[in-house]
Amino acid sequence: xxxxxxxxxxxxxxxxxxxxxxxxxxxxxxxxxxxxxxxxxxxxxxxxxxxxxxxxxxxxxxxxxxxxxxxxxxxxxxxxxxxxxxxxxxxxxxxxxxxxxxxxxxxxxxxxxxxxxxxxxxx
Numbered sequence: 383x384x385x386x387x388x389x390x391x392x393x394x395x396x397x398x399x400x401x402x403x404x405x406x407x408x409x410x411x412x413x414x415x416x417x418x419x420x421x422x423x424x425x426x427x428x429x430x431x432x433x434x435x436x437x438x439x440x441x442x443x444x445x446x447x448x449x450x451x452x453x454x455x456x457x458x459x460x461x462x463x464x465x466x467x468x469x470x471x472x473x474x475x476x477x478x479x480x481x482x483x484x485x486x487x488x489x490x491x492x493x494x495x496x497x498x499x500x501x502x503x504x505x
Contacts, residue, residue, distance in 0.1 A: 393422045400429040401499075404453075405444050414460030421504040427462060429453075434476065434496040450498045462502035470497035 398417055407413045417427060431453040437444045448456065454464050469492070477493045480486075487493065 392419055393425075395420050395425060396422055397426045397428070400427065402430055404429060404431045404448070405435070405446050408445055410446065410456055411459055414456060414462070418461045418504055423504060425504045426465070427457075427500075427502045427504070429457070429500050429502065430470070431498045431500070432496070433470075433498065434472070448498075450495065453498050453500060457500065457502045461505060463505045464500060465503050466501040468499045468501075469495040470499065472496045 398421060400417065404410065421427065431448045431450075433447055433449055435447065450467055450469065454467060457464060471492075471494045473494075475493050477487075480493075
């Protein structure tokens with residue numbers, strides 16, 4: 383259910399930052415739509431998304447992981463235009479571990495990408 387933002391803060395901010403918190407959003411579409419309502423038209427959101435990261439504290443509240451494409455889809459659904467998607471890159475290539483587990487990923491995907499930092503604009 384979409385929460386109503388107080389008129390005092392609706393379209394109030396030029397920029398918002400959501401860094402290292404996206405995995406705690408149980409209902410990310412509602413959360414991102416609410417963030418959208420806080421931004422002025424053309425306002426910017428800087429948000430990070432984990433893709434490959436172990437579960438962490440607080441226990442029971444770490445919910446979600448999104449691929450770079452999944453993160454972009456969430457933001458578009460919430461009324462944002464993607465300006466930039468900067469990959470978070472690991473020094474470890476997980477391909478060998480996935481091969482041992484007989485997992486099949488895309489052959490042309492950079493398997494060192496473990497997350498995204500996205501700059502998005504309210505449209």
